[in-house]
Amino acid sequence: MTMKLHCFGESGNAYKAALTLQLSGYDWTPVYVDFFNGSTRTPEFRVQNEMGEAPYLEDGDFKISQSGAIQAYISEKSGKFAGSTPEEKREVLRWVLWYKHKLSSQAGMTRFLMNFLPEDKRPQEVITFSQGRLKNAYKTLNAALADREWLVGNGPTNADFSCCGYLF
Numbered sequence: 001m002t003m004k005l006h007c008f009g010e011s012g013n014a015y016k017a018a019l020t021l022q023l024s025g026y027d028w029t030p031v032y033v034d035f036f037n038g039s040t041r042t043p044e045f046r047v048q049n050e051m052g053e054a055p056y057l058e059d060g061d062f063k064i065s066q067s068g069a070i071q072a073y074i075s076e077k078s079g080k081f082a083g084s085t086p087e088e089k090r091e092v093l094r095w096v097l098w099y100k101h102k103l104s105s106q107a108g109m110t111r112f113l114m115n116f117l118p119e120d121k122r123p124q125e126v127i128t129f130s131q132g133r134l135k136n137a138y139k140t141l142n143a144a145l146a147d148r149e150w151l152v153g154n155g156p157t158n159a160d161f162s163c164c165g166y167l168f
Contacts (some may be wrong), residue, residue, distance in 0.1 A: 003028040005070075007055040008035045008050075012108060012166035013067035014055040019161050020071045021057075024078040036116070067165070070097045071158040077113075082159045087168035091152045096160030102137045148161050 005021060007014035007030055021028045033039055033054040040052045042049035049056045049065050057073065064073055075082035083089040110130040113122055142161060146150055151159040 001027075001060055004031045004058040005029070005055055005152065006031045006033050008033045011035070012036070012055060012104065012111075012168070015168060016161045016165035017055045017070040018059065018068045019164070020074045020081060020158065023156070023161075024074050024080055026074065026078070030036060052062055068100060068158070068162065071096070071161060075158060081156065081161065083084050083157055088153050088157075090161045092157045096162045099159075099162040099165075100142075103134075103163060104166055106133045110134060111166065 003021065003026055005018055007018060018028075018030065021160070034047075035054055039045055040049075040054055046052050048089055049063065051065050053065045055067055055070060056063060057070045059073075064070055072082070074080075081092075083092040110127060113127050113130070150156055151163065
């Protein structure tokens with residue numbers, strides 16, 4: 001059965017969920033979500049996804065939202081990208097949570113403010129503040145990768161896929 005990822009191309013979170021699906025080798029298809037025209041706020045969408053979020057994944061009757069949870073689900077099914085040992089699994093989770101708090105929250109909002117708002121509505125003070133927070137997040141990420149290729153272990157994990165969502 002083909003999984004369906006409800007998503008839109010501008011989303012870094014959709015990107016990381018799609019990347020995990022693609023590299024897992026599962027058969028999946030994207031389903032376009034018209035986010036910018038309010039489709040996630042409609043009653044019809046909320047019946048499918050009570051959180052009103054994109055991305056969300058359908059695998060038969062199973063549905064899940066939140067890109068990190070989608071990644072975890074794909075890892076549970078495939079046995080890939082979650083870390084090999086209990087210590088690696090915790091470290092992957094730590095980076096996924098760091099990404100959501102320190103990188104994605106700043107990168108996603110900054111990107112939206114700078115690229116999707118009309119120029120005359122862009123709050124420069126907020127953009128400048130967010131860019132400062134992003135610089136600190138980049139320093140943390142760069143330091144972690146200074147002497148290794150992957151954030152955890154010897155190959156790609158959900159930690160790496162998470163962080164590359166908005167960097168790509």
